[in-house]
Amino acid sequence: MFTKILIANRGEIACRVAATAHRLGIKTVAVYSEADANAKHVAVCDESVLIGPPPAKESYLRADRIIEVALATGAQAIHPGYGFLSENEDFAEACAKAGLVFIGPPASAIRAMGSKSAAKALMETADVPLVPGYHGDNQDADFLRQQADRIGYPVLLKASAGGGGKGMRIVDRSEDFKAALESCKREAINSFGDDKVLVEKYLIRPRHIEIQVFADTRGDCVYLFERDCSVQRRHQKVLEEAPAPGMTAERRRAMGEAAVAAAKAVGYVGAGTVEFIANQDGSFYFMEMNTRLQVEHPVTEMITGLDLVEWQLRVAAGEPLPKKQDELRIHGHALEARIYAENPEKGFLPAIGTLRHMHTPRAVHFETGQGAAAGHPAAIRIDSGVRSGDAISPFYDPMIAKLIVWGEDRAEALAHMSQALAEYQVVGLATNVAFLKRLVESAPFSQADLDTGLIERHRDALFPAAQPASLPVLALAAASLLASEKNGAASDPWADTSGWRMNAALVRSLDFGDEAKRQPLTVTYEGEGWQLGLDGRTARMTLVEQLGPRLTIKLDGAAVRGSVVRDGEMFHVFTGGEHSTLHYNDPLAHAGEAEAEGGRLTAPMPGKIVALLTEKGATVEKGAPLLIMEAMKMEHTIAAPAAGTVEDLLYAVGDQVAEGAQLLAFKVTQAA
Template identity: 60%
Template sequence: MFDSILIANRGEIACRIAATARRMGIRTVAVYSQADAQARHVQACDEAVFIGGPEPKDSYLRADVILQAALRTGAQAIHPGYGFLSENADFAHACADAGLVFIGPPAQAIAAMGSKSAAKALMDKAHVPLVPGYYGDTQDTGFLQDQACQIGYPVLIKASAGGGGKGMRIVESNDAFPAALASCQREAASSFGNPLVLVERYLQKPRHIEIQIFADTQGQCVYLFERDCSVQRRFQKVIEEAPAPGMTPERRAAMGEAAVAAAQAVGYVGAGTVEFIVEPDGRFYFMEMNTRLQVEHPVTEAITGQDLVEWQLRVAAGQPLPLTQDQLQIQGHAIEARVYAENPDKDFLPSIGHLDVLQWPEHVAFEPGPVRVDGGVREGGTITPYYDPMIAKLIVHGRDREDARQRMLHALAAVRATGLHTNIAFLGRLMANPAFVSADLDTGLIPREHDRLFPTPSATPDRVLALGAAAILCANGLSSANPGSGPSPHSSSVGGQQASPWQQVDGWRVGGTYQRDLVLQDPLGEHTLHVQRQGDQWLLAINGQPAQPFAWQADPRQPQRLHIRLGSDPAQGDVQECSGDAYLQGLRLDLYTQGQRHTLQWQDPIALATGQADDAAGGLTAPMPGKILSVSVAPGDAVTQGQPLVVMEAMKMEHTIEAPHDGIVQEVFYAVGDQVTEGVTLIALEAGD
């Protein structure tokens, strides 16, 4: 076994590898970019080496620098994780040339499966079923368009060297094909350095099911069953589960044997995943093979009880597979949810910034168990524009699918993450969605269930608004006395002695009463809350309603946890009580109560009086930091609502900025190739007549 390994990756997978290596007594070396100097994976390893700037091309894609770091620190092997250099055959060759073990498959296997087109040709020879399509090297637009017509619309254009959902476009008609092809080729070249694409029939209501395989140097190869990864957005997985709902033993065996045949066709060694697209009638087709460990490997670990990273290390050291096919068994059901920094309400646009608060449920440990978190970001950390915006993976394991689903619902409800947009609430809605509950799964589930998954915003309940008011008052140092009981607010005692009224923080005033208007804004508008101290109690009026007695209490051990009581007569049913966690950062108020998150904006008159500038009227702003790829308009051009104006690249994805209304372009502030920051105005647009 190795004494020392270098982990050529970052984030949660680097932390995951470090944890297993430590348990096995193996020393670990981390590498980090300028953006990751304080990252969690740096502290998780025994030693860390700086390798360059924040852009991946200047750090995590620098094979020469990573090899030098491994040799300088005495590492015997390099674990590439996933992404970056994990499926780079040249890097695997370079490791061998440097006398280092590449913890992954042989370079020739990576090369064979690295091109989707070449891989499908190999699978055809191995009699693995394929989706009808064109997988050749000819890339002329007219030729590919003819192929699409022969295949029949809709078709899927896919980057041949791609992965992770990047470089993929669904095309519904012949007229839309050229523009979709050009966009796909640009994204493929940017993300993978290779514009080559393939075209195949787009299957209706398919499921995405993948088989985990493992092979050793002694010629043994097994499959560790399947994962259902059908729930996707932007062709990227959101929810993964194992085993696949509705899978029969016969189909599992057929797909497993096909996956093993695919691996053996290229002389595979190590961990790999053979991905299939499955039609409703059960017919399955080879899609691609990922020659690395997958993001969703924890669900396989949960149902098999095996540590796949440990398997990788043992196989790379020349040891045989720990178990045979007959010894592998499925135990229960596991679900993984990918927690992303993104805004589901804006087409899952990545969110950049600081995680002011990041708290996982108290019963969650960063290790295998009924609930598990694989995370690479800590509270106070930053989601940058340079890497994938995944915060962590939340994994649950239950007796059966329903038990696992309930565990996931409870775990998601207990997560606290503020400072930027996340998909946590969306994941909770997915778990509760009737289609997901009944396992009516396919890759189009999210758009198909759009109305349920993206409900129309509703007005914030009074009890939640009152909780927000209590949070602001607490932040201002005010406390609440029990309404109608206890000593006078200005005659209480401390330590058995009479306290001075100047020590009270209950809103008492010498000449008059404490009164204040708090304006809180939700997606539907503003709410005015009038708070007043009267005698020995507080009163609260919401949106002009009659004032009601109001009291609140904070947990001394967890100041963010509040309990409020609004109203005076429980017998009449007019008392509302609410408990929850409240986080006030600047003017943003995040309230977690009854399994839901409510985000409100506090319209603080003092802050508003500072004259903070709004976005330029009529302007179109950059939704996040990125690079301008194309500008299709010039000053003086007339545009119509929805017309594409600018295409920018951010986090290796293309985003099209469209005209919000008809108008005339007044000014274009940036040109192709310019780097822009989030929120800058790209185009000044004057509304048309």
């Protein structure tokens, strides 16, 4: 076994690998960019070395620099995690040439599976079922369109070197093919340095089921069952679970054996995932093989009681697989929710900012992967690479954490996930926590009516119209504010807010509002409590207890509990498993800013202009695409908010823009 390894990654996977390595008595070396100098993965490793500026291509993608650090620190092996260099055959070869063990498959296997086109040709010879499509080298736009016409719409355009949902477009009509192809190729070249694409038949209501495989250097290979990753947005996974609902023993065996055949066809070693697209009738087709550990590997660990990172380290050190196929068993059911800094209501637009407050569920962090299936009494696990106070930057994936739960069956696992999401609190930036809770509790997911279009098909239910904050939510915010004022008065007599008046009660208005409605709350001071007034209703409120952000109040005698976190003018109220955000208009602070003038189109986040779709002086209709930005390796289209005229384009293709920057001058001729 190794005595020291270098972890060529960041975030939760770097922390995860470090935890297992330490449990095995292996020292770890972290590498970090200037943006990650104070990151969690740096703190948990034994040594750390700066490798470059924030952009990944100048730091985490610097293969030469990483190998140099490994040799200088005496590391014997490099664990690439996932993403960055984990599926880079040149990096794997460079490690071998430097005398370092690459904790992953041989370069030949990465190369064979790295091109989706070549991989599908190889799988065809191995008798692994394939989706109808074109996987060849001819990249002429007219030829590719002809192939799409032949296959029949809808078709899926997919970057040959891609992954993670990048460089993928669904095309429903022949006339839309050219624009989709151009966009797909742009995103592919920016994400992978290769704009080659393949064209496949897009299946209606398919499920995304993947098989975890593991092979050692002695030629043995096993499958560790399946994961259902059907629930996706932008072709990226949102929820994963194991085992797949409705999976029969016969189908599991057939898919597992096909996955092992795929791995053996390329001489695979280590952890890998063979991904299949499956019809509702049970038929399945090979999509691709990810030659690395997957983000969703914890659900496999939870149902098998195994530590897949430990398996990686042992296999890379030349040891045999710890178990044979007939020794592997499934215990219970596991779910994983990816908690992201993003805004689901705005097309899942990534968010950046500081985690000013983060409270996680009452969870046991079994960092070693030894879960409930191995006899551990806990049912909840959190894998995270950030802490409260850390920043989510525009340079890397905006994942905050992976929330993993286990139950004796799917119903119990769902209950644990719903409760855990209800307890998850994040303040400082937008997250998908509330959306995940709605998704987990939705009828189609809870009933396992799964397919990759679930989110879009149930958009109305999953994205309900914003509702005004309830009186209990407003009361909690008011109680927090009033208690804060009272505490401040203890050290400053001029800040006294006791409300004492000689001949009358003090009456004041607290101006709260949310996305749905402005709701001024009338507060009348009454001895040890307050009388609240809202839209003609009244209720008496008393503060029972306050412990940090946690409050208990009584509202007309009924107990109301929750947490209130103030962030500037914003009050974040967590109660009943819901998160409400209220804006408080402080009449003394004059903190609010006026809305930007009409016609000003601004960048929703830092990024780069990749395409201009209009010109100065153009007259456009509402919704017309004006330009395309790329941020966090995803394309975002800026559209006309109303009918109007483009008066000026303020940036050119290739320009970097800051969040909030005005992108173009636009004159509205017809109200939106």
